[in-house]
Amino acid sequence: MLLDVRDLQVEFHTRDGVVKAVNGVSYSVDAGETLAVLGESGSGKSVTAQAVMGILDMPPGRIKGGEVLFKGQDLLKLKEDRRRKIRGADMAMIFQDALSSLNPVLSVGAQLGEMFIVHRGMSRKDARAKSVELMDRVRIPAAKERVNDYPHQFSGGMRQRIMIAMAMALEPSLIIADEPTTALDVTVQAQVMELLGELRRELDMGLILITHDLGVVADVADKIAVM
C-alpha cells in the first residue's frame, strides 16, 4: 500500500472542552488508485487529510493515536524536517478554495517556481521555465505570457488548475484533493476532474478525493470510504 491510515484519532482541545474530531479512522490507497472519501459535514474528512499531510494546527489539534503509514513508514513518528521534505515533494494537497491557498501578492510563476527552487535547488531562471511548462500542462492558455500574472487575474477554474499544477510539480506519489471542484461551475468541474484523472494515470499517483458529489464518485473512484 502507498498510504495506509490505521485507527487514526484526532482531538481538538478547546476552551469549551475536547472535540473528538476523528475517532478511529482507517483507509488505504495504492499507487494509481483513486479513493473517494464521503461523509456528512463535520465528520472529519478534512481533519483526517490534514493529519495525513502533517498540516494540522497543533495546538489546538492533537493526534491521540493511530498510524499513518506512507510507503511503509509511520509519518506520525517522523521529525518535522523529514516530514517537510515529504510534503510537497512526495505528497501534495489541493484545497477547495484556490484563491485563499495561493499567495495574492506573488505571481503564479513565482509560486510555482518556488517548489523547484526549494525542493530541487534550481536557479530562478530554470524554475521559471518549469513553471511555464507546468502551466501548459494544466492547459492555461498563453502560459508564457501569463506566468507573471497574479492569482486574482485568473478565473476560478484556471486558479484551480494552477493549484493542481503546484500539487503535481514535483510528481508526488500521492495527492489529496479536498473538494477540489466544489467552488466551480459544472462544466469547469468536469474539466478539472478530467485533468486530475489524466495526470493521475500519467504519473501513476494515488489520489484521495474528498467530495460530496456522488456523480464524480461513480465516475472516478476505485474505492469508497464513508465517514
Ligand SMILES: Nc1ncnc2c1ncn2[C@@H]1O[C@H](COP(=O)(O)OP(=O)(O)OP(=O)(O)O)[C@@H](O)[C@H]1O
Ligand atoms: N482547528 C479546529 N479547532 C476545533 N475544532 C476543529 C478544528 N478544525 C476542525 N474542527 C472540528 O473537527 C470536526 C471535523 O471537521 P472537518 O473539517 O474535518 O469536517 P469535514 O468532514 O471536512 O466537513 P465538510 O464536509 O464540511 O468540509 C468538526 O467538528 C470541526 O468543528
Ligand SMILES: [Mg+2]
Ligand atoms: Mg472539509
